Amino acid sequence: MNNSLAWISWRLLMSRKTLFGGSAPLSLLGLILGVAALVASMAVMSGFESTLKMAMADVTGHVQVVKRSRVPDDWRELEGRIRQAEPSLVTSSRFVFIEAVLAREGKISGVLLQGVDPDRINQVLNLKGRVVTGSEDMAEPTDVPWALIGKGLANRMNLKPGDNFRVVVPIAESSNPSSFKRQVGEFRVRGVLDLGKYEWNERFIITSLPAAQTLAEIGDRYSGLILKFQDVDYARKASFNLTSVLGSPYWVRDWRESNENLFEAVMVERPGIFFVISVIVFVAAFNISSTLFVNVVQRFKDIAILKTVGLSRKDIIKIFTIQGLFLGMIGIVGGFIVGLILCVLFSWAQSHLGLISGEVYRIDGIQVNVRLIDSIAIIITTLVICFIATLAPARRGGQLSPMEGLRNE
Structure with missing residues (x-):
């Protein structure tokens, strides 16, 4: 019917x-x-x-564990503690952030360098799908350290893959912390990326961790670990858990926190x-x-x-x-x-x-x-x-x- x-x-x-x-x-x-x-x-x-x-997840990783002090520690021991608390951890990589000034052809721009372990960068970050020109692979040997830059910065500074550029980092004098000296580093563009966020495209540079450490004269010190989990949506839960496990010496933040x-x-x-x-x-x-x-x-x-x-x-x-x-x-x-x-x-x-x-x-x-x-x-x-x-x-x-x-x- x-x-x-x-x-x-x-x-x-x-x-x-x-x-x-x-x-x-x-x-x-x-x-x-x-x-x-x-x-x-x-x-x-x-x-x-x-x-x-x-x-956020592609460029900064799923979770970042940032050290609150400059006291050296064994990053492998820290990775082991994290893996024990969160077995779903896929891999991790040391990183360091450095604020600098890029100067080229009479133009200057404030930039942020992120140094990542070159052997693990493609395991913790997903940069391959963000390449506009060039390549994301920084493993190829070169006399000048490779760098990946945002497309906005590349356009403003007229940079393309293969071009060299210099950055200047102010470093405090060991004898007088109130005075600074200039540390100049030279990099070669390996690839131009669309990093997904406007401010990143305008001022973000990714390079190898040793190159960033040499530029900042910090020896083997690092800012923290970038973590990658099996599921990006699990990152928030993992972040809460690691905060309680690692305690006050570390600051744990997931991909969502900075744009909450x-x-x-x-x-x-x-x-x-x-x-x-x-x-x-x-x-x-x-x-x-x-x-x-x-x-x-x-x-x-x-x-x-x-x-x-x-x-x-x-x-x-x-x-x-x-x-x-x-x-x-x-x-x-x-x-x-x-x-x-x-x-x-x-x-x-x-x-x-x-x-x-x-x-x-x-x-x-x-x-x-x-x-x-x-x-x-x-x-x-x-x-x-x-x-x-x-x-x-x-x-x-x-x-x-x-x-x-x-x-x-």
């Missing part, structure tokens, strides 16, 4: 009186645009979050944007409701005949309710197609028109991400709204008596 009702509902819907007549096309178009707006907006929000997340405010903002704004744009779907669904009301009036004779041949009031209500759900599914399919087209246009616009300002949003490009959970939420929300919107016209059709319908004809 339910299959028969669905077939009757579909035949009545596809007639010229219903789907192709009156305000039905415009109502359906409004529903498609509402769903498309939901798909595109959620994809951009999810893309912003995932783009920032992968940038941005991630929290996305978490708060996502449901708000979803609700606001859902209003478009809500309005479009009730335009469909008015279309079905008109359809009920136009179908007085058909309803009367259906009741005469034995269909009950509930069956008539089901027929018009199914019509509304059919319209909802058409709107969902059309909306997802248009929404995906909008996502493609957005990706094109941000790459060709500079749609995203890195100075404002911290990132200058978003990889749109249509998540399954967002898609399910959009489908369920749209169908529920369409179902509610069809109840009134369906009840009106169910209340019609066969005599009334035939008399109006």
